[in-house]
Amino acid sequence: MGLAPHAPPAVARVALLGTGTVGSAVLARLASWHGTTQAGRLSLVHVANTRQSASDRAGLLPGDAVQRLALAPQHSALEQVEAALGNEGARIVIDATASEAVADRHAHWLARGLHVVTACKIGQGTSLSRWRAIRAATLAGDTRYGDSATVGAGLPLLRSLRELQSGGDRIHAIAGVLSGSLAWLFNQYDGMRPFSALVRQARDAGYTEPDPRDDLSGEDVRRKLLILARSAGVELDAGDVEVTSLVPPELAILSRDSLDGALPALDAPLRRRFAEAYKRGERLRFIARLQDGRARVGLEALPFDHPLAGGAGTDNRVAIWSDRYRTQPLVIQGPGAGAEVTAAGLLDDVLKICRATDE
């Protein structure tokens, strides 16, 4: 008598919101999977940006999706997502936007049985009430929230924090570099080239937020620190984090369209900070700390051999102290920004949901 054949794994339906830096990399990675087992696990049925959307219950070819979108007669609306994903089977929304409106829907989708995988930190990294609503919605809808790409662009940071705690460990402190773009900027900056020119380069390389002031102001890092703290059991609200911004007031008030020409306002203050640090043999690093009962984010001058001063490129470098790692912290380091690593982190979370829904 032969063994009963295994049922083929169910195919999850996926909606992708956002076709910018990260969303395009998600489509490219999906297209590169053509013919592999990963590709057989999911079917892309909806793609949208702010302007247009395309849906197809039979599945859109990832390599053609942007072209389909450009030709699509359908205007984009968030209400289309549920209809496109249907009513049964595993259904996953990928949020590759930086949109408040999309983040505001996360809890609704989760409660309605749709899993959410996100690169956007607005859902979990802003108000405590929204973070709580998302957690409650996963319980109500028996759904999952994939957030690996929100901190460390897919580095095993949140996963490690959660695994330590599920093993009974208590987290004492977290400190490190959480911004890939600011890491890159301070790794490149030598006090000679204008800092503003490097900001343009970081933006063009896809490391910054759509508005680079979200990085330079410390807001992106505040969100990441809130996500880490909340995952470590410290339920902070946004106002509990002390943030020291690098954005001068005259830059903060400008519209996004008039920002570029005004970026040189960053140059003189940063040249001064760099020169002072250089004289003392120190390096500038934008550090987030959850330590000694305080949460804070800002630029620090650290000795060259300081454990948080290392790294290259867009490296994030995060130290975690816990019962287990009391004296020497656990240190996690690796690229913390960039379209490809972020897309890989998002799709790892998608595949994890596909596997979990098989069980």
Ligand SMILES: NC(=O)C1=CN([C@@H]2O[C@H](COP(=O)(O)OP(=O)(O)OC[C@H]3O[C@@H](n4cnc5c(N)ncnc54)[C@H](OP(=O)(O)O)[C@@H]3O)[C@@H](O)[C@H]2O)C=CC1
């Ligand atoms: N860049 C990186 O290294 C990393 C980025 N992230 C996060 O990824 C997210 C995306 O970043 P990035 O790709 O650089 O941003 P982009 O500005 O390049 O792309 C954003 C996309 O979102 C779309 N969008 C905005 N609102 C909506 C909406 N309501 N419905 C559908 N689509 C919408 C935009 O549409 P349109 O094209 O019409 O403007 C655009 O296609 C951000 O939240 C960022 O924080 C996370 C980790 C790393």
Ligand SMILES: N[C@@H](CC=O)C(=O)O
């Ligand atoms: N703008 C962010 C991108 C990843 O989250 C950063 O610089 O880290």
